[in-house]
Amino acid sequence: MRFVLLGAAVAGLSWFAGAGQAGVPSGLPVPVLVLIAAVAGVAAWHARRAWWPLAAVGALAxxxxxxxxxxxxxxxxxGRTLRGARHLVAYVAGCLVVCALPLAVGGPQQTPATGPGNALLMAVAVVGLPLALGMWTRARAEVLAAAKERAERLEREQVMRAEQARAQERARIAREMHDVVAHRVSLIVLHAGALELRTGDPEAAETAALIGGIGREALANLRDVLGVLRAPRHEPTDAALSPPPTLGDLDRLLDQSRALGIDVTRRDEGEPRPMEETVERTAYRVIQEALTNVHKHAGDAGTDVLIRYGEDELRVEVRNAAPPAPHAGEAVPGAGWGLVGLRERVELLGGTLRSSAQDGGGFLVSARIPT
Structure with a gap:
């Protein structure tokens, strides 16, 4: 479109310049002037591909x-196209000859004012200034292109450095988790297995077997997390391919809590229906974290788990009663970030999570997750 407008402008200016230069009519028939102006416009439009036809038409005209x-x-x-001093010198020399020829040849457009001074002035105005402007425009475009390329290269290098630092940090975290957490959990599983074999109390043996099973499950989950941390970015791992727990696995989680002495009651309200995995997985994690907090802080207090299926949302409530008596022994340590992480996970789905103490010493964790 830009060269179409350029061709139209060149054709119009050529018509006015040819029809009466300096107020002196050319004496050419109108069809000839129209033809010359049209040829000049077409040559200007074609300059997007090659500029030499326009130069030839311009020299003759x-x-x-x-x-x-x-x-x-x-x-x-x-000026925008020619490369090298030799080509520029040849073009300027040719243009000087073209500007000097009207003094010797003469033509329909020669006027009494035509002379060496005017010829030099026209050469500067018609050839020198546009040529310099074209060279400056090309140089500016090259500088901008080089600056853009350099900025893009620096950005790519910065991204690569950030990726390398992230990969190193992930590898360091994976090593720490493997050397510390996995080792301690493995010891728990081994001691639970030894207790299951050596004890003569059936109830203690059952509890030891439960602890060993939970420990082995924790090791499997930890192995998946370590695989994610150590895997290169965008590379699928076993953790990415294995299905995460959803509400279909909730009964097994509740059975584990019941085996540890907590009286857990589950109630479902509304019509159960399949939902997106992210919704079910988030609801599962809310209940899991709430039960973990019950184990840590409320001992064997009775706990109610409510799942309410709404038309456009899923509500999950975990409410535990006050502990029946102060818990004796060493408290279970925790980082204190479980509910914070859950709140962020729920808010990412557009939901809300609320946790508050209840009258009488109980505690409530409630989540609303849009479906």
Whole structure:
């Protein structure tokens, strides 16, 4: 579109320049002027592919009619296109010859004011200035392109450095988790297995077997997490391929809590229906974290788990009663970030999570998750 407008402008200016240069009519028939202006416009439009046809038309029109618009545009395109001093010198020399020829040849457009001084002035105005402007425009475009390329290269290098630092940090965390957490959990599983074999109390043996099973499950989950941390980015791992727990696995989680002495009651309200995995997985994690907090802080207090299926949301409530008596022994340590992480997970889905103490010493964790 830009070169179409350029062709139209060159054709119009060529018509005015050829019809009456300096107020002196050319004496050419109107159809001839229209043809010359049309050829100049087409050559200017074609300059997006090759500028030399416009230069040829401009040279002929200038020598014959002192028609300057085609030669002016050709000089600008030459400044943007020509590479090397030799080509520029050859073009300037050719243009100087073209500007000097009207003094010797004469034509319909020659006027009494035409002379060496005017010829030099026209050469500067029609050839020199457009050529310099074209060279400056090309140099500016090259500088901007080089600056853009350099900025993109620096950005890529910065991203690569950030990725390397992230990978190193992930590898360090994976090593720490493997050397510390996995080792301690493995010891728990081994001691639970030894207790199951050596004890003569059936109830203690059952409890030891439960502890061993939970420990082995924790080791499997930890192995998946370590695989995610150690795997390169965007590379699928066993953790990504294995299905995460959802509400379909909730009964097994509740049975584990019941085996540890907590009286857990589950109630479902509304019509159960399949939902997106992210919704079910988030609801599962809310209940899991709430039961973990009950184990840590409320001992064997009775706990109610409510799952309410709404039309456009899923509500989950975990409410535990006050502990029946102060818990004796060492408290279970925790980082204190479980509910914070859950709140962020629920808010990412557009939901809300609320946790508050209840009258009488109980505690409530409630989540609303849009479906």
């Amino acid at each position: 200038y020598v014959w009619l002192l028609m300057w618009p085609p030669l002016l545009i050709a000089s600008y395109q030459a």
